[in-house]
Amino acid sequence: MMSAPADLRNASNSLGKSLASEAQNRSVAIPPMPDYSGRVLAYTATAIIIVMGVWEEVFQTWHLWLVAGALVWPHVAHLLSRRTFLKNSPRIRQKMLTVDCVIGGGFIGCIGLVAIPSASAGLMMMFSALIIGGIRQWLIGCVFMVVSALAFLAVLGTADSFQSPLLTSLSSILATGFYICVTAFYSHQQARALMLAKTQIQNQREQSIALSHKLSKYLSPQVWQSIFTGERDVRLETQRKKLAVFFSDIKGFTELSEEMEPEALTELLNHYFNGMSEVALRYGGTIDKFVGDSIMIFFGDPTSRGQREDAFACVSMAIDMRKHMKIMRQKWRSQGIKSPLEIRMGISTGYTTVGNFGAENRMDYTIIGKEVNLASRLESLAEPGEILVSYETFSLIKDRIMCRDKGEITVKGFGRPVPIYEVVDFRRDMGPNRSFMEHEHSGFAMYLDSEKITGKERQSILNALEDAAERLRHEEDSARE
Structure with missing residues (x-):
């Protein structure tokens, strides 16, 4: 069985991850340069290259029609991807970029594979493919662009010269460089925003984990884990389950409280509760509540190892508490507390109602039922250092724990007298081999x-x-x- 601290750490991490994910979903979207703006910039750069090429007569006059297409296509693409049925396509960006690569290849074929303008157009297309879709989109874009360029070259043929004049080459380089710089600037801003968001999410995650650790102090670890990992809903609901119920209190605490200062009494009580809680968690008990100097613990919910093992774990915890009390008395005696404080304990096993009780805005995870009353009654009847158990509990543990018959008692809610037994010790610890x-x-x-x-x-x-x-x-x- 996982230890309570490990349960807390796992549940804390689960809560931290879920809250961090929620914070990430609520954070401001961090888009790259908008597709519409990037497309306008790229096609405007292409239009400038065409105009300079026609002006220096490296391109033919009819290529000016490509300028009109370059200036109109970004707006058409925007309408197609945002205002038509295509907007619902999950991969519309990659599909439109593939169309751009086909158009870019067609432009390279139309200008007859003139070196620098063709390289500029291809470079812009490949850069966009890498930014938007990664290596896969880059490979797809290359294939479509090459196929498109070869198709147009097959129809129109290559240029008389692959070299271009100075102004055409210079405008191609400057236009392409400007497009790449602007796109890189947006990518840099995006990276900075991502790092800032990552830091913010990490801080929120750390804060949520710290908060969850603080909240865990108000709940038993098993209940806390079942709630924050989603195993149990936080709503008013109960169920009937067979549980082992434990009650204990300190004999002579009232008299001691009259002798000690409140501060010293508080320190003693917290030391006692801390030690007993560690023992309870070690055996898997669900700590229900602390009332004055009393402790209520139950076994079997929210996790159970079976009725027999739950009862055995509960009685084993009580025996360990009795032993641990001797160590605590030694420490208290060294601090000047001479009163021999003893605990008395009662354990009952049976069906109880367990779950969330209270109001929608304030709930308490606890148990009710006649077995709870019986355990409380057994605790009040026990002598200092004594552990009293019901017959149901005795029948589940008698093969491993030595018990002594203590007769019968009458308890409200039970039609017949209830047999009770005193826990002596583990059978393995009896005799010379203890x-x-x-x-x-x-x-x-x-x-x-x-x-x-x-x-x-x-x-x-x-x-x-x-x-x-x-x-x-x-x-x-x-x-x-």
Whole structure:
């Protein structure tokens, strides 16, 4: 099973990506130079080349008709691609560019393959194809332009000379250079805008992840993950499920609150809740709420490993909490808190109603039902350090956890007396092979879980125990003398 921190990270990343995608969709579109403007610029440059060629008599007079076509075609193309049924074509830009390549090839064929004007026209077409459609469109454009040029050359033939006069060559180079520079400027602006948008989206993504981490503090990780990954809708809905329900509180907390300052009491309570929450998340429990010094946790929703495993995980968590409480008492005692705080716990397993309760604008993900009341009642009946479970829970865990019969109790909502049991310990930890040992007196406390001790730590612990034993023997000998 994935750990709670890993669940949080995955869900946070999922939320960050979804919000970043939404921010990207809402961002201002970043178009390249408009097709209409680019086409007008390219065909105007071609018209200038034709005029200069006719004026210097390198082109024939009838080529002036091409000037009219060059000046009219951009507007016709704009109308075709924006005002007719073609506007719904998903690849209209590539298709219109292919037509431009055919026209460009036809122009090269019409002027008889005069070198510099032909190269200028071809260069503008190829540059546009690369900018708009990439390598694929460039290859397609080359093929259509060459085929068109060869077709016109076959009909009209080549020019008497492939060389062009100075003014025609110069105007061709300047017109083509001007078109490329303007297009490159738009491309540069587009790249800058893209980088700015990328930075903005990255910042929004980081902010959304940070915000999601903050929001996660108000929900159990399992609930938070199921909501923000889309597995569960945020709406008023409930369902019946068989859950293991856990309640605990601190025995003697009321008396302690009268003795301690509010600030110190708050620090102690937060330390207690933090430690217990880490234990609960380690076993996969869904933390429902904190009420005063009480904790409510349930197993089996939003994720479940089966009724038996959910009940076993719940009782295992309670045993671990009882052990962890001994460590916390040692720390509190070192801070001057002499009251031996103990927790009492109750666990019940059965069908409950789980889901979102409340109003449309303020919901609480929780559970209700008689099993919840039973778990709360068991917790209130438990002695300090005791874990009481219902018969349903006992039947699911008895093969792995030793329990002691505690008789029957009467609970409101149940027609018959309810058998209850006290949790002793894991069966594997009973007898001489047990891994857990504890011993506590005034001035001495020992908590030992040999399964959690590494090889390097073992020798250090042995040295400390030997030093303590030697000191106690020395003091005992001194007292006898």
